[in-house]
Amino acid sequence: MGRGQLQTPFFRAEQLLADQPIIANSAAIRRDLQYMTARWGELNAPAMFEVRAFKEGARAQIGKFAPDWIEEAVEWIENMNGLGFNIYAVRNPIRADYSGSAKDDDIIASFFCWADCDDPAAAGNVYRFTGPKWNSAVTTGTVPSIRVHTYWQLKEPCLEMVAWRQMQTDIADHFLSDKSVVNPSRVMRVGGTVAYPNSKKQKRGYIKEITTLRTEYDETRDPVTMDQLSRVFETSPSPNDSKGGFKVDVGPLPLDRERATIQALSGNDWHNAVIRLVGSYVSKGLSDSEIHALTDPLTLSGYTVEQTQKEVQKSIDGARVKGWTPEEYAEPEQINFEKPEEIVEPETVEWFGDIEPVLSNRYIVKGLLDHGTMSVVYGPSNSGKTFWALDLAFHIASDTQWRNRRVVQSAVLYLAAEGGRGVINRIAALKLDTGADNIPLALKRAGMDLLHDRADLQRIYDLSQTVQARAPGKPLVIVIDTLSRIMAGGDENSAADMTALIRNLDAIREATGAHIMLVHHTGKDSARGARGHSSLRAATDTEIEVQNEDGNRAAIVSKQRDYQGGEIFAFSLKSIELGIDQDGDEVSSCVVVEADESEFKQRKRKLTKNQKVLAETFDQLAAEIGKPNPGGPMMPEPGRFMTIQMDEFRAACEGKFTAKNTREAFLTAFDALNIPNGIFCMASGFVWRTDRSITR
Numbered sequence: 001m002g003r004g005q006l007q008t009p010f011f012r013a014e015q016l017l018a019d020q021p022i023i024a025n026s027a028a029i030r031r032d033l034q035y036m037t038a039r040w041g042e043l044n045a046p047a048m049f050e051v052r053a054f055k056e057g058a059r060a061q062i063g064k065f066a067p068d069w070i071e072e073a074v075e076w077i078e079n080m081n082g083l084g085f086n087i088y089a090v091r092n093p094i095r096a097d098y099s100g101s102a103k104d105d106d107i108i109a110s111f112f113c114w115a116d117c118d119d120p121a122a123a124g125n126v127y128r129f130t131g132p133k134w135n136s137a138v139t140t141g142t143v144p145s146i147r148v149h150t151y152w153q154l155k156e157p158c159l160e161m162v163a164w165r166q167m168q169t170d171i172a173d174h175f176l177s178d179k180s181v182v183n184p185s186r187v188m189r190v191g192g193t194v195a196y197p198n199s200k201k202q203k204r205g206y207i208k209e210i211t212t213l214r215t216e217y218d219e220t221r222d223p224v225t226m227d228q229l230s231r232v233f234e235t236s237p238s239p240n241d242s243k244g245g246f247k248v249d250v251g252p253l254p255l256d257r258e259r260a261t262i263q264a265l266s267g268n269d270w271h272n273a274v275i276r277l278v279g280s281y282v283s284k285g286l287s288d289s290e291i292h293a294l295t296d297p298l299t300l301s302g303y304t305v306e307q308t309q310k311e312v313q314k315s316i317d318g319a320r321v322k323g324w325t326p327e328e329y330a331e332p333e334q335i336n337f338e339k340p341e342e343i344v345e346p347e348t349v350e351w352f353g354d355i356e357p358v359l360s361n362r363y364i365v366k367g368l369l370d371h372g373t374m375s376v377v378y379g380p381s382n383s384g385k386t387f388w389a390l391d392l393a394f395h396i397a398s399d400t401q402w403r404n405r406r407v408v409q410s411a412v413l414y415l416a417a418e419g420g421r422g423v424i425n426r427i428a429a430l431k432l433d434t435g436a437d438n439i440p441l442a443l444k445r446a447g448m449d450l451l452h453d454r455a456d457l458q459r460i461y462d463l464s465q466t467v468q469a470r471a472p473g474k475p476l477v478i479v480i481d482t483l484s485r486i487m488a489g490g491d492e493n494s495a496a497d498m499t500a501l502i503r504n505l506d507a508i509r510e511a512t513g514a515h516i517m518l519v520h521h522t523g524k525d526s527a528r529g530a531r532g533h534s535s536l537r538a539a540t541d542t543e544i545e546v547q548n549e550d551g552n553r554a555a556i557v558s559k560q561r562d563y564q565g566g567e568i569f570a571f572s573l574k575s576i577e578l579g580i581d582q583d584g585d586e587v588s589s590c591v592v593v594e595a596d597e598s599e600f601k602q603r604k605r606k607l608t609k610n611q612k613v614l615a616e617t618f619d620q621l622a623a624e625i626g627k628p629n630p631g632g633p634m635m636p637e638p639g640r641f642m643t644i645q646m647d648e649f650r651a652a653c654e655g656k657f658t659a660k661n662t663r664e665a666f667l668t669a670f671d672a673l674n675i676p677n678g679i680f681c682m683a684s685g686f687v688w689r690t691d692r693s694i695t696r
């Protein structure tokens with residue numbers, strides 16, 4: 001092979017790649033274990049912690065470690081997780097001389113109490129909890145619904161495991177969370193590891209995801225005492241109770257039959273739960289046989305269906321005796337209208353001949369967004385929708401023309417419900433790129449609940465007043481990023497849940513006069529538009545789809561209630577250097593740059609599913625960890641393209657593939673997109689996209 005052939009960067013990808021398992025987040029794993037064991041030095045005896053690895057169809061594996069063996073534990077966890085095992089830890093300290101796997105009698109103490117909220121209802125309950133907030137949380141998944149483990153750190157370690165177990169039971173009863181996590185030696189998911197759903201969960205829509213750990217919050221969250229928790233969970237009101245000056249009339253609330261059913265199946269106060277269910281069914285007009293058909297499945301282990309039917313029949317008879325029966329049907333009362341002696345024209349009508357055109361309107365961005373309406377900006381992950389929404393919000397707050405359209409300066413409240421430092425750096429990049437400083441744009445990074453009765457409406461109203469106080473007399477724009485994070489465990493595809501969300505958003509608009517912009521995701525089939533129930537689109541005034549096809553980005557107006565729609569706003573992302581991190585590496589983010597619409601149309605091309613994964617994943621990694629290319633043999637002019645390490649690129653892509661042979665899937669997709677016929681180029685362990693250079 002000649003020297004020239006050795007230097008070409010356009011060879012097959014497998015020449016640089018080795019087959020690697022999916023890599024978990026080792027930093028998050030280490031942080032989780034360190035957080036878990038940080039106070040074990042307060043104990044008067046040495047302790048161990050135990051990690052267990054489970055995989056469908058495989059034998060469970062156990063690792064035992066001392067608190068100062070964190071690095072060994074992280075390495076063990078990474079190896080087992082990379083082999084497809086789910087990773088859990090016994091959270092409570094174990095006596096050092098125990099043998100076998102840890103049992104309840106081996107637990108020395110507990111520094112935390114927790115709730116396992118893997119059920120959407122339980123996750124919603126803990127999210128709305130008005131008592132002392134948890135000090136840390138592990139999000140174990142987001143699809144098909146948010147699943148979270150919340151931890152309350154104890155001010156003093158609990159040494160009485162009987163009392164601790166009772167507290168765990170009270171917590172589970174309060175939130176209707178998993179009641180199997182009450183024993184002291186219970187294992188809980190380790191943050192930073194990959195969660196692999198078993199075959200049954202996959203059929204229910206679960207997917208492989210990275211779990212995340214959070215230990216820092218905007219407000220101070222102090223450790224609590226067992227007495228505090230005891231008072232809260234023994235006497236606290238329902239999770240749906242709330243106070244505040246912001247009122248929304250949602251009408252009478254029916255019995256939550258699903259929750260009562262969960263309570264009955266859990267064995268917690270079975271008798272009272274069944275009585276409530278039966279009373280509800282009787283008042284609905286169901287027959288005895290229909291009620292038995294609904295309650296037979298509530299038979300607990302150790303009991304027979306006949307015993308359940310006997311108890312249920314007593315409840316049915318009692319309910320009917322007490323009069324819990326549907327009201328008899330009555331003919332509606334006849335309404336009689338009084339006819340006036342002479343016809344008087346109604347004051348509220350406008351006759352055809354009197355109507356004149358309305359030549360002015362209260363716009364925010366002329367021809368695009370109006371005051372007091374609602375818009376949805378949606379697109380797939382890594383399409384650039386948040387960058388685009390931030391850019392538009394910046395122009396509105398800074399009173400700067402946007403795409404040659406007039407803008408009415410407005411105060412902007414940007415609710416980053418997903419939190420994270422990403423949005424901070426994106427705003428910092430805008431400041432550096434534009435030189436702007438004192439504009440009425442405020443960021444709030446916090447989860448929100450806009451699904452349930454009252455929810456966080458008062459909280460958002462108060463934030464709105466604070467923001468508007470910085471721009472007296474100006475309109476208000478509220479950006480909510482993303483819709484899924486304000487559903488608080490709700491189902492986006494449910495008509496009831498989506499209607500409840502829209503009702504709450506309407507209440508905010510009416511109270512504040514704001515334009516509300518929702519940042520949202522597409523579904524599995526992006527051609528079908530924004531994810532979720534169709535009632536969202538029906539309630540939306542302006543709908544904007546953000547596309548990223550083969551690196552060509554554009555925001556397309558797909559719906560306008562009062563304008564023509566159909567506009568295409570092509571854009572690209574420009575890298576902005578923010579500074580240097582603690583390791584001496586460059587930190588950067590991006591800002592939106594206007595692009596040529598005609599070029600977007602010409603360059604838009606159809607990619608296969610896996611090719612789209614590569615293109616979108618590269619854009620995501622380039623924005624997060626990308627660095628301008630170095631110089632050297634086989635490399636382009638230094639600083640011309642944003643690059644990432646090939647092994648990091650491949651690992652991230654393979655984690656998103658559904659094919660059995662993820663390595664072959666990656667190679668096939670990469671070869672199709674490798675130049676000279678594609679958009680990727682590779683050399684010296686780096687990969688970059690040739691279809692766009694860094695804009696300086």
